[in-house]
Amino acid sequence: xxxxxxxxxxxxxxxxxxxxxxxxxxxxxxxxxxxxxxxxxxxxxxxxxxxxxxxxxxxxxxxxxxxxxxxxxxxxxxxxxxxxxxxxxxxxxxxxxxxxxxxxxxxxxxxxxxxxxxxxxxxxxxxxxxxxxxxxxxxxxxxxxxxxxxxxxxxxxxxxxxxxxxxxxxxxxxxxxxxxxxxxxxxxxxxxxxxxxxxxxxxxxxxxxxxxxxxxxxxxxxxxxxxxxxxxxxxxxxxxx
Amino acid sequence: xxxxxxxxxxxxxxxxxxxxxxxxxxxxxxxxxxxxxxxxxxxxxxxxxxxxxxxxxxxxxxxxxxxxxxxxxxxxxxxxxxxxxxxxxxxxxxxxxxxxxxxxxxxxxxxxxxx
Numbered sequence: 266x267x268x269x270x271x272x273x274x275x276x277x278x279x280x281x282x283x284x285x286x287x288x289x290x291x292x293x294x295x296x297x298x299x300x301x302x303x304x305x306x307x308x309x310x311x312x313x314x315x316x317x318x319x320x321x322x323x324x325x326x327x328x329x330x331x332x333x334x335x336x337x338x339x340x341x342x343x344x345x346x347x348x349x350x351x352x353x354x355x356x357x358x359x360x361x362x363x364x365x366x367x368x369x370x371x372x373x374x375x376x377x378x379x380x381x382x383x384x385x386x387x388x389x390x391x392x393x394x395x396x397x398x399x400x401x402x403x404x405x406x407x408x409x410x411x412x413x414x415x416x417x418x419x420x421x422x423x424x425x426x427x428x429x430x431x432x433x434x435x436x437x438x439x440x441x442x443x444x445x446x447x448x449x450x451x452x453x454x455x456x457x458x459x460x461x462x463x464x465x466x467x468x469x470x471x472x473x474x475x476x477x478x479x480x481x482x483x484x485x486x487x488x489x490x491x492x493x494x495x496x497x498x499x500x501x502x503x504x505x506x
Numbered sequence: 507x508x509x510x511x512x513x514x515x516x517x518x519x520x521x522x523x524x525x526x527x528x529x530x531x532x533x534x535x536x537x538x539x540x541x542x543x544x545x546x547x548x549x550x551x552x553x554x555x556x557x558x559x560x561x562x563x564x565x566x567x568x569x570x571x572x573x574x575x576x577x578x579x580x581x582x583x584x585x586x587x588x589x590x591x592x593x594x595x596x597x598x599x600x601x602x603x604x605x606x607x608x609x610x611x612x613x614x615x616x617x618x619x620x621x
Contacts, residue, residue: 283574287570287573287577288570291570291573310569310573313570313573314577314579318577318579318580321577328578328581331574331577332574335574335577336574338570341571342572342575344513345565345568345571346535346537346540346541347516347519347544348560348561348564348565349565350541350561351544351558351565354548363615366612367612369611369615370608370612371608373607374605374607375604377604377607377608381603385596385600389595395593399593399596399597399600402597403600406575407535408537408538412535415533421578424575424578425578425582426593426597428572428579429579431572433597433598433601433602434604437598441602441606445609447609456616459608460604460608463608464604464605464608465604465605467572470568492538496535496538497534501533
């Protein structure tokens with residue numbers, strides 16, 4: 266028994282633990298999600314986060330130790346943002362054709378998402394730096410961290426807000442679009458996907474990609490566009506006020 | 507191998523983007539500059555084929571990449587205990603606002619096009 270404890274102490278402190286735990290838990294969550302017919306509530310990010318956080322709390326492994334392994338996965342967010350050029354390139358003719366509508370939607374939708382977060386956060390009396398960390402929450406996590414840092418928020422908190430935002434979007438978009446009677450023809454899927462990518466970034470885009478290829482491509486497009494717009498405009502707007 | 511060449515392109519563009527972003531004090535984060543550079547470079551078939559293979563793989567597993575940051579929620583349990591319900595309410599309502607406004611703007615443009 267002491268032998269086992271010793272081994273566990275060794276293993277849980279190596280980067281191997283965080284990396285393995287993240288991949289294994291995610292693969293299982295993904296399998297469960299597929300098994301349940303990709304029901305929105307079975308979102309693999311949500312359940313992976315809940316499972317891993319419980320596992321760490323239960324085993325007493327702290328977050329920095331976990332992250333020393335999980336950082337290898339986290340690192341890929343950078344190349345993934347660069348890779349967003351691909352869906353943009355693939356849909357360049359649609360982009361050229363609808364650029365006014367898409368630009369207006371990303372701009373107004375993005376502003377609505379951050380503006381309402383700032384306003385509501387201020388109304389319910391959250392601390393100032395927490396409110397500022399809410400502003401970039403609809404932009405994908407690594408970029409949200411950079412923006413939060415520039416406007417005086419807390420980067421780590423902004424990343425968590427972004428992930429929660431993505432999960433909320435992925436979980437509720439279907440019912441919300443149903444209520445608004447957005448159709449499920451090509452145009453409807455385009456609008457649904459674009460909206461998910463704008464308001465719920467990569468996690469919304471991942472959900473859109475699983476539901477419909479048109480929705481997925483336009484979610485990727487929205488994600489890329491929103492990243493460019495937000496990183497250009499947000500620090501500028503905050504410098505003005 | 508082709509996927510590996512694609513990853514090399516992605517990393518090269520990210521590094522170049524990082525250099526430009528920091529060197530010139532641009533408002534965009536490095537990966538965003540890298541994305542814009544890659545968008546220009548995709549005109550070349552030499553770049554396009556390997557990048558397509560790698561980008562499709564990376565983007566189809568995009569949600570996995572958010573898990574490590576998401577688990578970071580446990581380091582903010584104090585803040586969550588104090589403000590958790592309010593923060594969640596703000597996030598849910600503002601996300602719905604963003605979704606609804608974006609989709610309605612797009613539908614309004616489509617309505618104008620059809621009319």
